[in-house]
Amino acid sequence: MKTLILKTASNYLLPLLLVFSVFILLRGHYLPGGGFVGGLIAAIAFVLHAFANGLDNTKGLLRFHPGFLMPVGLGLAFVSGLAPVIGLDDPFMTGLWFPEPFPVIGNVGSALFFDIGVYLVVIGVTLTIIFTISESA
């Protein structure tokens, strides 16, 4: 789609939406949000960019195939679940937390890394599906 307004806007919206997706990801422990929704928002940011600038430009922006995010995210979620088993011999997926909250981010624990894993998997899956469909269309 070649409209100047959308093209210009999408250049600003991409970083904005990505930051917003991270915000949604971080607030998700007690409030609505989390890795799944955050991942969808991040994926939408890229899809919007692809609408305005063409698929090839977005792919150039990403530099790697989005499908690669799937095993990375799964691996991260897996390791965060496994950490208590290896570290403390606690049951699988027991939450491990830093005693003090970090500034800005808040409490950091293994659940956060699990959610980041979900976030990456969702981006990977959504972008792979959408890119594949729009390539073959």
Place this chain on the structure above:
Amino acid sequence: MTQQLILYPLLLQMLLAIILMFFWRKINAQRIISMFGSLAHLAVSITVFAFIWNNGTQTVQAGSWEAPFGITFIADTFSATMVLLTSIAGLAVSIFSSGSVIGDRLRFGYFPIFHFLLLGLTGAFLTGDIFNLYVWFEIIIISSFVLITIGGEKAQLEGAVKYFTLNFLASMIFLTAIAVLYGLTGSLNMADLANKVAAVENRALVEITAILFLIGFGIKSAIFPLYFWLPASYHTPPSAVSAIFGGLLTKVGVYALVRVFTLIFVDDVFLDQILLVLAIFTLFSGALGALVQNNIKKVFSYLIICHIGYMIIGLGMFTEVAIAGTIFYLVHDIIVKTNLFMISGLIYRIKGSNSMRALGGFYANYPKLSLLMFIPLFSLVGIPPLSGFWPKISLITASFESGSYWSLAAIIFASFITLVVIAKLWAEVFWKDATEIPVRPKFRYFHAIKNIKRVQIIVPIVFLSLVSLYIGFGAEHIQTLSARIASELMDNQQYIDAVLNTQTPE
């Protein structure tokens, strides 16, 4: 580290699937990882089984949330046995896949999905939470849907649509049943449910919920009026996929039925009667269906249905001897059915056809292979001392004791028809003179493929045949095991105690 020993088969399978995803396009690396990973999984499963055998039921409360609030993983002897059988069948099919599945299919992520399927199966056997069971069923159905469609041939897609529609319906009914059960009791932990369901006064509603579970699991395990998806779809994918489906997918439905009807919905004469009637019809319809088929894979598909009847009939009689028969049959059936589908794949590789009419002359041309195939084929029939014979003794004894002569008749009828079907198959494929089958130009015949591939196709068949022989000749061991599982299942209090009395380790 032994605290969470029972989770290791699950975690290892998950790790394998993730590692395999990193090697998406490198199919040779995937082959090696899958084979050695499956071997490691077998080792872990044996360790877990030995641990459970010596130390009794073990539980893990995932995330340290105490039962009944968190998700419980529990391994009693039944679960550990099923996990062990999964890893045996998984190892065989993993090796068989690297030999027989063509590269075009492997490039679309065959191995990662295959291990996700095994992950789902292992999880379903180990979980102690009914909603978690649903989640594992979803993982199984999604993975199996990918496996059944991978390659995208027309027949495959047609089979897949039937398969997916009915299995999806089953999942929805299963989920509805869980919702009703949760509404009744406010709990999802199976041990907790066992206590609470027994105390519910509205027995009619409990029975309806139980019937919903029966329908949901019944579609998945292909019992009488709900089996039509199975023969319509199991012959379409590559034999390696059919092997893991035929060996394990219907059996996870049976496992769920046995678990739910020995733990949560117990002592209900009405339900037992329904199970008995359904089992008898399953035996009859599966056997009759197998009689008229010409495609070897379709014959085996109908025999799956027929033999599911044996397991359900034992559950319906609900005595300790009958349940032991069910468990023994389950053990025997997983190994034999996996093997049979691999054999149909081998026959297909050799001749390029699976039609009984077209095939022939195997015994004259391949005497050693024929002897190898003799073992699983006649184990299935239950010629003593092969493995199918022993569980039937328990089932027949149990039906005599409980005086249900209809079940007795059905068991004997189904055995007889199985014998006829296999004898017909043997006469057609092995003894009949070879006929000329037109050579397919692009087909990769068995004699034309590399030696290593041939080894990869033959070795798993030999491996599973040896396991079958062990089940037959070492029947005493399996009988001891089945009797122990049956006594554990009949006494659901020990399961409940194991889940609810454990303290999370500090």
